[in-house]
Amino acid sequence: MSVPEGVPGPVAVIGAGLTGASWAGLFAAHGREVRMHDTDGVRARAAVERAVGFGRFLVAHGLADSATAEVGLAALRAVDDPVEVYSDVVLVQECVVEQLAVKRAVFAEADRLAPQGALLATSSSGLSISDIQDGLAGAGRCVAAHPYNPPHLVPLVELAPGRDTDPENMELAREFYLSVGKDPVVLTRDIPGYLSNRMSAALWREAVELVRSGVASVEDVDRAISSGPGLRWAVMGPHLLYHLGGAEGGIRGHLEHLGHVKEGMLRDIATWVSFPPDTADVLEAGLRVQLEGREPGSLERERDEALAGFLKARAATAGGSRGPAGPNPAAAAEVPPNEEPIAHPVIVDSATGQLVDVVPGVTRTTLAAGRTTTLVRFTLEPGVEIPLHRHPQEQTGYLVEGDLTLVADTGEWTVGSGDSWSLPGGAAHGARTRTGAVAVEVFAPSREDYLPGGPPRTADR
Numbered sequence: 437m438s439v440p441e442g443v444p445g446p447v448a449v450i451g452a453g454l455t456g457a458s459w460a461g462l463f464a465a466h467g468r469e470v471r472m473h474d475t476d477g478v479r480a481r482a483a484v485e486r487a488v489g490f491g492r493f494l495v496a497h498g499l500a501d502s503a504t505a506e507v508g509l510a511a512l513r514a515v516d517d518p519v520e521v522y523s524d525v526v527l528v529q530e531c532v533v534e535q536l537a538v539k540r541a542v543f544a545e546a547d548r549l550a551p552q553g554a555l556l557a558t559s560s561s562g563l564s565i566s567d568i569q570d571g572l573a574g575a576g577r578c579v580a581a582h583p584y585n586p587p588h589l590v591p592l593v594e595l596a597p598g599r600d601t602d603p604e605n606m607e608l609a610r611e612f613y614l615s616v617g618k619d620p621v622v623l624t625r626d627i628p629g630y631l632s633n634r635m636s637a638a639l640w641r642e643a644v645e646l647v648r649s650g651v652a653s654v655e656d657v658d659r660a661i662s663s664g665p666g667l668r669w670a671v672m673g674p675h676l677l678y679h680l681g682g683a684e685g686g687i688r689g690h691l692e693h694l695g696h697v698k699e700g701m702l703r704d705i706a707t708w709v710s711f712p713p714d715t716a717d718v719l720e721a722g723l724r725v726q727l728e729g730r731e732p733g734s735l736e737r738e739r740d741e742a743l744a745g746f747l748k749a750r751a752a753t754a755g756g757s758r759g760p761a762g763p764n765p766a767a768a769a770e771v772p773p774n775e776e777p778i779a780h781p782v783i784v785d786s787a788t789g790q791l792v793d794v795v796p797g798v799t800r801t802t803l804a805a806g807r808t809t810t811l812v813r814f815t816l817e818p819g820v821e822i823p824l825h826r827h828p829q830e831q832t833g834y835l836v837e838g839d840l841t842l843v844a845d846t847g848e849w850t851v852g853s854g855d856s857w858s859l860p861g862g863a864a865h866g867a868r869t870r871t872g873a874v875a876v877e878v879f880a881p882s883r884e885d886y887l888p889g890g891p892p893r894t895a896d897r
Contacts, residue, residue, distance in 0.1 A: 450542050456529075460483065465495065477516050530542050557579050564628070593619070654719060816867070830880055838873030
């Protein structure tokens, strides 16, 4: 089998959970024909809709070419018939529940129905590919392809061979994942946790212990990573960073100068191999404080927006050699510095935070974002209509230019340039324009009453 870069070939994604939908969105955004399959057909079709949203997110942030993505997204579909699912595929990406018997059953079916040249890849994070492939006639084409969530955004994929995997298929797998914008690392053997999860587990154990022992809060432990070494790790791995830390002496100089300091820390850090009984209680208590005031879905959106912005910046710094296929040059050229456009603003269900609809013809640009408040600019093309929807944040808006008719559950009204409006959280609202419009809005958590203390407001100008 040969999977040259840029040549689309059908891909089967088996399992319609979040990981499967994310993989499907990535494959489709890179022009692949994707067939989504699940034992629950309704779930598979819902995953297709979610995958379309993921693919459009990549395009909107300049992480996939719009023309290529449209081809793939148009071909993305749920397929119930297993024979049709596997017909002519070049790769099967298994994403079913983490149960060995279930995965073995999927691989047995794929081995029977997929073309002989197709690769069979598991997304499993905890099960051995050697155990999954055991006894299969096509064991040689089975590989582990472990993503880091969300797969459509995080470039890493860890490729590991099973006991019976043919070595040449590891290179074919690497070529395939490169063709869809991934950054594959190749292990020489099958080990629990691959690379990233083993290192993450060691870090998390110490993070848990620092909270349990009262050294710091959950929030401060998290910030110690996200505002410190996490920023550096996103650019370079630990060995390169410590090599830099050794100045002219490099890694040897670092070890000679600070090795004894590191050894003192290693003697003091946690060494337990089973989670202490109070772990969940301690972490939940800290997370309740950390998450207070956040609406459902906000963490995912914050993570994805930040990841997309970072990937674009890293690709630009590295000359486009890193990240999911590098940025789309045309899209990047249209984006003013420090702005992150979303070509299709997302409407989410306020209770679940899940995607409800996307609106073409509207560009949403985040101008500033704090912990709970976001300043956004909306640019509406002529004739656009945003349907009624709800979200938990209250919003205050200002029409910069153009015409705009606001629609709320209390009625509708027309605003002109220079007019402002406010809507309470949870109110059904929408908008339409005849000639186009530019507006800015502030989104903030809803409150029960408003200074100086009156009753909750209804929609007003």
